Amino acid sequence: MRNPFVTNGYAGAEYFCDRVEETGDLRSLLTNEHNVALISPRRLGKTELISHVFDCEEFKESYYCFLVDIYASKNLSDFVNILGKSVLDTLKPKGRAAWEKFLGAISSIRPEISFDINGQPSWSVGLGEIRNPAATLDEIFSYLQSADRPCIVAIDEFQQITKYGDTTIEAAIRTYVQQTTNAHFIFSGSHRHLMDGIFTSPSRPFYQGVTIMNLKPLSLEKYTEFAIEKFSERGRSIDPEVVEILYSRFDAVTSYIHRVLNVLFSRTDAGERCSTGMIDEAIDFIVRLSSDTYESLLYQMPVKQRDVFLAIASERNAREISGSRFVKKYGLLSSSSVSSAVKGLLDKDFITNDLGAYSVYDKFFLLWLERRDMLHRQNPAIK
Numbered sequence: 001m002r003n004p005f006v007t008n009g010y011a012g013a014e015y016f017c018d019r020v021e022e023t024g025d026l027r028s029l030l031t032n033e034h035n036v037a038l039i040s041p042r043r044l045g046k047t048e049l050i051s052h053v054f055d056c057e058e059f060k061e062s063y064y065c066f067l068v069d070i071y072a073s074k075n076l077s078d079f080v081n082i083l084g085k086s087v088l089d090t091l092k093p094k095g096r097a098a099w100e101k102f103l104g105a106i107s108s109i110r111p112e113i114s115f116d117i118n119g120q121p122s123w124s125v126g127l128g129e130i131r132n133p134a135a136t137l138d139e140i141f142s143y144l145q146s147a148d149r150p151c152i153v154a155i156d157e158f159q160q161i162t163k164y165g166d167t168t169i170e171a172a173i174r175t176y177v178q179q180t181t182n183a184h185f186i187f188s189g190s191h192r193h194l195m196d197g198i199f200t201s202p203s204r205p206f207y208q209g210v211t212i213m214n215l216k217p218l219s220l221e222k223y224t225e226f227a228i229e230k231f232s233e234r235g236r237s238i239d240p241e242v243v244e245i246l247y248s249r250f251d252a253v254t255s256y257i258h259r260v261l262n263v264l265f266s267r268t269d270a271g272e273r274c275s276t277g278m279i280d281e282a283i284d285f286i287v288r289l290s291s292d293t294y295e296s297l298l299y300q301m302p303v304k305q306r307d308v309f310l311a312i313a314s315e316r317n318a319r320e321i322s323g324s325r326f327v328k329k330y331g332l333l334s335s336s337s338v339s340s341a342v343k344g345l346l347d348k349d350f351i352t353n354d355l356g357a358y359s360v361y362d363k364f365f366l367l368w369l370e371r372r373d374m375l376h377r378q379n380p381a382i383k
Contacts, residue, residue, distance in 0.1 A: 004230035005262040007255075010051035017254075018222040019049055022215065026053050026186075029211055030152055035177060035185045037158075037199045037206075040215035041354055042190035042361070043255035049215065050154045050186060064098075064151045066090050071157040075164050080133040083155075084109070084140055085123040092120060098148075105143035108135045134172075141176045144183040151183035158187040159194035163347070170198065174205035185210075191346075193353055217252035220244060227261060231274065236265070238274040245279060256363050259286060287368050294368045301350075307332055308341040309350055309360070313369045317357045 006015045026049065029036050038046055047067070054065040068086040073079045084106065091099040099121055103113060114124045130136055144151045161169050177185055187210065189195035199206050224243045231238040242264065243257070250256035263282040268274040301309060311330035312318045320326060321342065322335040332338055342358065345351045352361045360366040 001234055003262055003265055004234065005227075005258050005265055007259050007262050010048045010055070013052065013055065016048065016052050017226040018218055019045070019052065022049055022213075023053055023056075025213065026050075027056065027058070029213070030184055030186070031058070033184055035210045036187070037195060037210045037212045038186055038188040038215060039192060039195045039212065040190065041192070041253070041352060042349075043253050044215055044217060045254045046188050046190070046215055047156055050156075050188065054152070054154075059152065062149065064090065064094070064147055064149050066151065066153045067156065068153065069156040070160050073160055073164075075133075076137070076166060076169055077130045077133040079161065079164075079169075080137045080140070081125055081130050083153075084125075084136065087140065087143070088113075088121060088123050101146075101148070102143050105146070106136060106139045108132055108139055137172075137176070141180050141183075145180045147182060152186070153183055154186035154188060156188045157190065159189040159191045159198065162194050162198065171205040174209060177209070191352070192355070218254060220247045220252070223247060223254075223257065231265065231268070234265075235270040236268045236272060236274065238264070238268070239276055241276050242274055242279060245276060250363055253363065283364075283367065287364050287371065290364060291368060294365050297350075297365075298369075302341075302344070304333065304337055305341045305344050305350075308338055309345055310369070312345075312351055312358050313360050313366055315358075316366070317359050319357055321358055 004015055010016070026036065026038070030053070038050070040046055047069075050067060053059060054067065059065055066083075066086050067090075068083050070079055070082050073082055087102060088099060091102055096119075103110065103121060109125055109130060112123075112125045114122045116122060144153065161173070187195075187199075187206075189198075198204055199210055199212055201207060220243070224240050227238055227243045228240065243261075246257045246260055250260075260279070260282050263285055264274050264278055267278060267282065298306060298309075307330070308321070311326070311332065312321065314330070315326075318326065322338050324335070326332070327335055327338060342351070346353060349361050351358050360369070
């Protein structure tokens with residue numbers, strides 16, 4: 001029997017918690033030909049919401065839906081590479097006619113497409129290997145415009161384009177989006193300050209070019225109903241207080257709550273009840289499994305970044321971190337060194353900034369740091 005608290009991607013409507021209103025809103029926007037900027041902190045379920053909408057019969061039958069994650073991209077060449085591979089991989093199950101039309105459009109890299117013994121195409125281009133990304137991007141958008149179905153393209157972690165070092169890319173993509181009437185787009189992002197800069201700044205190309213949709217955390221009521229239902233369906237039960245404690249402890253962030261519930265479910269046998277007394281042991285299990293990873297990450301940080309990272313962790317939600325109070329409290333070098341360290345920590349996703357409050361991105365990493373500090377206070381000989 002499958003654990004109902006799936007921790008890796010979208011597994012279907014059965015395992016998807018609520019988001020009824022958001023699903024309806026996004027479906028309505030897309031079917032009425034809006035382009036959407038979907039913004040929220042990471043791990044709240046943006047990608048799963050997009051996948052859930054794409055899984056609706058209307059979209060599966062009437063649209064080509066492409067989900068493109070550009071988190072690993074570093075430049076336009078990578079962006080084009082990931083986009084092209086995602087399009088091909090999505091079209092392959094649709095049949096030969098679908099993918100042949102796409103391959104016919106991308107003549108600039110046609111020699112880089114290989115075929116297996118069954119005649120199925122494979123995107124064989126490595127990251128950074130596209131020689132003329134502007135030409136290939138033009139071909140991909142030409143395909144989207146001429147496809148035999150309307151297309152929906154969801155570009156996940158879209159704020160990554162701000163790190164390419166090329167200020168013309170936003171304008172180029174915006175122009176293609178405007179001209180491609182057969183495709184509509186979801187620009188999904190988790191760094192609010194970067195996404196707001198792209199879509200709400202009057203000086204930027206995308207200003208007033210999309211409908212902005214902010215994704216909020218699931219309500220405690222809906223999450224509790226979901227957990228009780230999934231335990232009950234499999235002959236188990238759970239105290240509502242378990243969900244309430246996890247909801248509070250992890251600031252309503254879906255991914256962390258789901259991961260702990262996954263462990264709690266696995267430790268609750270049929271006919272038994274999951275109680276609040278099981279929570280700490282489940283969290284300890286998760287943190288312990290990642291202990292060596294966290295130790296290594298902390299050790300590998302440059303000293304200045306590590307000092308600022310630990311200071312932010314101590315505050316949990318740190319504000320005015322370049323101010324003299326914060327600098328003096330944690331014995332940091334200077335305001336300028338803090339600003340430099342924060343930039344590096346944000347770029348590496350060690351911390352996040354939401355409306356001026358800085359916090360450790362990985363909440364299990366934060367718990368590991370807190371328990372490490374507690375052990376050190378109890379026994380200073382422990383490093």
